[in-house]
Amino acid sequence: MLKKLKILAVFSTLGMLLLLLGGALVTKTDSGDGCGASWPLCHGQFIPTHLTVETMIELSHRVVTGIVALIVTIFAFACWKYIGYIRETKFLSITAVGFIMIQSLIGAANVIWRQSDFILAIHFGVSLISFAAVFLLTLLVFEIDKKFNAETLVIDKRMTLHTVGIALFSFFVIYTGALVRHTESSMVCNSWPLCQSGILSLPNNMYEWIQMGHRIAAGLLFLWIFYVMYVAIKNYKNEPIIYYGWITAFILITLQVISGAFVVFTNLNLIIALFHALFISILFGVLSYFIFLISRSKLNKENAEKFYKSKKMYPITMEK
Template identity: 60%
Template sequence: MRRSLKWLAVATTIGMIFILIGGALVTKTGSGMGCGHSWPLCHGKFLPLEISPKLIIELAHRLVSGVVGIMVLVLSIWAWKEIGDIRETKFLSFLSFFFLLLQGLIGAAAVKWGQSDFVLALHFGISLISFASVFLLTLLIFEVDKKFEADKLVIDKRMRFHIVAVSIYSYLVIYSGALVRHTKSSLVCRDWPLCLNDAPALPSNMYEWVQMGHRAAAGIIFIWIAYITLFAVRHYKDQKVLYWGWIIAFVLVCLQVIAGALIIFTSLNLYIALLHAFFITCLFGVLSYFILLYSRTKRDH
């Protein structure tokens, strides 16, 4: 029984990644209206006769979201019954399904009635919370905390502050990135890392401000995670979870920055853009794990 639950947890976590990447694909290819204003059907039909690439992308994303949504619901109920005695299980079970349902409703509302870019930008972030909840639920099922003896970790005040603060800040960076996509501001600045566009000046319109705001936010989180990683390497060598965890986080944020730059240099190459979304998904998962460790470890006052 427990082995089957583990397989379901892993499959659901992978499915959530497909939902996030699929949502980015829909946005990047402008396929949000691939099925017209019809939802959950496509142009009012289960399978329209006139097939287009945008219709296939949108319909596939809806299908994957529906299947994974059922998997999340089953996982939440099953985990609640199997490991409900673990403190975080019920909370994570609720979060995983609630936020997945919420992102589905926002997506449906956007199709039926349309939404502003600022509201649509929340879509990816809401899906990320659901992904993080499923990911952490999977870790609980595999009893990762016991394996790494997380209950013996001691986290000092500075590390506690950084874990919470950078995790919250990462969500703002993610929102700003989603806003870049939804406002179609990805290529409004032809240079990187600055937005010169043939003449050095401050951003001259909303799209340039959105793009440069995201770059500035991404630059800050890169420097911040680099600093925390250096701190962890110096002071947490004997606590391998934090030591290697922050090294992984730094590698992911480096890949995220590189992918962001390559998006500009390759004029919005689709595969690089999807990798950009993948790296931030993984980074948010790692930061969420740090939050879980923070909540379960002894505190050094």
């Protein structure tokens, strides 16, 4: 049964990634109206007689959403049944199914009633939460054989605060990026990293503020992750999952920034734009895993003292 559960876990995670990219494709190709104001049918039909590119993209996304939602629901139920004794399983199962349903309802509400760009920008973030829950459930399934025991990790308070802060701030960066797409602010600035070539003035309108706000937030996230990677390399050489995990996070945020720049340089090249969405999705999954590790980490006084002494660090907050 464990082998089947692992296969289902992999399909669920890959399905969620496909769903995220499908949603990004709908937004980036302006295919949200591809099925008109009809939902769940498309132009009032199961298969429309007149198929445009936009209709095919929107209809395909709806079909994929339905299939992935079914797979994730089966996966969550199986996890609840077979590994429900693990502390995080039930919460992650409910989160995975709940947020994929919320994501679907937000999409349906936009088709039927039309939502503001600021509400629609939440759509991608909601999908990411569902993806993160499925990803963590997958890791729980693969953790059953105890080849890696997260509970043996020792994560200090500084790393904990930085990790939680970065995870929360990354969600804000994701929201601003989605807002750029939904407000069609992607090309309001004709250069990068500044909005206008050779001009150091403030943005002139709301769309430029949205675009530059996202760039500044992404830049701050890049610097923050770089710093934490430095801390991890310096202090966590004996914890490979933290050491290499933060190196991976830095590689992903670097690719995210580079792909964002090339979106501008290539005038919204679709493939690059989809990679831009893919990198941030994987990065959010990695950050979610760090939060999971923190919840598993048991930093008691004895382990903390050993950790700090091994690094010759003596924080003033530690009791003697």
